[in-house]
Amino acid sequence: MEKSKVYFTNLRTNPQKNLLDKMESLVRKAGIEEIDFKNQFTAIKLHFGEPGNLAYIRPNYIARMVKVLRNLGAKPFLTDCNTLYSGQRANAVDHLQSAMENGFNPISAQCQVIIADGLKGTDYREIEINGEYCKAPKIGTAVADADIIISMTHFKGHEQSGFGGTFKNLGMGAASVPGKLELHSAAQPVIDTENCIGCNVCVKHCAHDAIHLNAQRKAKIDYNKCTGCGQCVALCQYDGAVMGDSDTSERLNCKIAEYTQAILRDKPNFHVSFIMNVSPEC
Incomplete structure (x- = not known):
């Protein structure tokens, strides 16, 4: 498989170009317009953040991406799956409330929110890839049913995977609750x-x-x-x-890679990472 080209920009601005303009220029330069978005359901996979925490992507960036995608003919929606651990994102009711409080709503982000694995985290599709560790990853239904996958990732550290980048955002984040159990436990x-x-x-x-x-x-x-x-x-x-005994970090990362493979298989995809407000742990 050919390696992807990675485009970078810094966070410096000038009176003619703000950060949102720079992001739009970056994604256009990176080739987002080469994807045929016309009437395609486009999942924007991101982390909505736990209430009280501030280390997540600002909704302003999401709103600009939504505008770019709509201008290209897409039908975008914001999405994430419920968490395996208890908290404010462990079910769809609390998860939607958390997203709204943090600005991921039709007013601030200019887009609807769908919790991909449903009310209790049990709505998923099994996508067969015959991986070494995961034969058929359990992917949240809304992500599995999407025509195109866009990831917008807040890069950070993570206790088990080492780094929380695009692979973790997709491979772990878009796994349903049973999928997260498979990832975390041997x-x-x-x-x-x-x-x-x-x-x-x-x-x-x-x-x-x-x-x-x-x-x-x-x-x-x-x-x-x-x-x-x-x-x-x-x-x-x-x-x-x-959960039973936790899995090893090495095997966890392999499983995350297999889940990411299942999510992106046969689908156009595009990925944006934000290295800002980096937290040492997830």
Whole structure:
């Protein structure tokens, strides 16, 4: 595969050209106009930021990119998948609220927001790539169904992957909640019996009939049936179903690369990274 050409610009401005103008000039120079966007659903994959944190791409840049894409005939939307960890982006209701608070809304960003893997993180498409570690990555449905992928990435450090760049933004960020479980864990989910309240939600929604309640009304996993899909972890509101042992960083990065391959397969794509306000950890 031929290496991509990478175009750089600095953050210096002058009275004739502000930062938004520089970004537009950069993406045009890099060839964004070579993509046929006419009437194509175009996913702009970014990180909306946790409320209270300020290290994310300003919505002004997103709004300018949206304007460029619409002028090229695209049907753009902003998107991200829910997080595996608890927080303000772990379900679509809180995630949308977080995006709105941080300026990613039709007023500031001039674009609609779609949480790619749905209300609870369980809406996904399996894209077969027959990778070494991930045979069929579980990609958020809205990203999987998009015609074109645009990533806008806030470059930073990350505790496990080393750097959080375009690969992490796509490969981990666009993975559904079960997909994130596959990325982070080499093991199948486990039940924390102290947290499990016996609500039966995981039992009802297990597609593989791998969970049942024992005599103490605690969930129990049949590992002969469990596929490690992560559905139980995604649905449990009490941290009763949790990830198994964490995977190694080296293997995690390989998995992220395979997920990115699945996301971009057979689709036009374009990527913009912002190296500013760099945080040492995600």
